[in-house]
Amino acid sequence: MNFLRILLLPFALLYGILMCIRNKFFDWKIISSESFKIPTISVGNLSAGGTGKTPHIEYLIRLLFANYKIATLSRGYGRKSKGFIKADISSNYYKIGDEPLQFKQKFPEVTVAVDEKRKHGIKLLSNLDRNLDVVLLDDAFQHRYIKPGLSILLTDFHKLYTNDYMMPTGTLREFRKGAKRANIIIVTKTYSVLSPLTRRRITKLIKPKPHQTLLFSYIKYNSLQLVPGLDYNLQTKKRKFNTILMFTGIANSYPLQQHLKNFCSELIVIEFHDHHKYTQKDTEKINKTYSEIFSKNKAIVTTEKDSMRLYKTELIKNFVDLPLYFVPIEMIFHNDDKSKFEKIVLNYVKENKKIR
DSSP: OOHHHHHTHHHHHHHHHHHHHHHHHHHTTSSOOBOOSSOEEEEEESBSSOSSHHHHHHHHHHHHTTTSOEEEEEOOTTOSOOSOEEOOTTOOHHHHOHHHHHHHHHOTTSEEEEOSSHHHHHHHHHHHOTTOOEEEEESOTTOTTBOOSEEEEEEETTBOGGGOOBTTTSSBSSOGGGGGGOSEEEEESOOSSOOHHHHHHHHHHHOOOTTOEEEEEEEEEOOOEEOTTOOOOSOTTOOOEEEEEEEEOSSOOHHHHHHHGGGEEEEEEEEOOTTOOOOHHHHHHHHHHHHTOOOSSEEEEEEHHHHHTTTTSGGGGGGTTSOEEEEOEEEEEOTTHHHHHHHHHHHHHHHHHHHO
């Protein structure tokens, strides 16, 4: 731990105590948590920053979509709007945020909504569609005004919550013991090959409770896709470039950097902070850097989430003549974890749908 983080320890302790008191108020029912008859599945984490919530929500959508009517509900981080909004074809990042826009772009038949007051959002969704079967709550682990029927907690393999500290010394939003509220704990972003020894070591660190199921997943990178709204003529099946210019506004771009190095001789990186709101100046910087690359065989690559902050905004026009791609990702479970996860989720939804 560096000197600055040590200096911040008193503030981290104070913040942790305040969050602990808040949680106790919910535990003691001084502040009420509301349960809903409609099946609600929460996906969240103890830490600030990316643990892979978006691909895990997408996995749930793919799992449930064929047999159930689904809605996703997020607060819509980064949007300029307020209150409840149901996404439609005109929605953009400013209106609903990047992650909800990504859900709507990929799954147009799924109901996607945002509301900073998630309890209010569920009630409105239920009233708008009496046939709604499941609500997927994105990043709602600390939103204790709702008591989800099934709570999924994610933790990054490279930064387990068991080794982390409270903000601002670390990235935890609440003390580690808050993990006990989860029904499922998923260790995300592991290597594609996970040894039994590593699995046992992490299980000992996390020490799941009897009511909890511990699972492991990793990220699979798929082929490059042109950012929506562009019509560049370069063959998208091209596998190798002399130079790739990568720009991102996510918590940790290192895994993507390592992946892209397999497809180019030179990787140039421009990093912005997590959930960065792109500006005209940013796009000019990206354009200038790209134009200065002395190679014809070159491309610009970003994440799918970053591309949503450009899609359907005035900024997309600044890339109209450029080969701008994103890397689609999906979440893969290790070994038998896939069947375990799907069995828990499907049984929960099936049993609770009967009750309604």
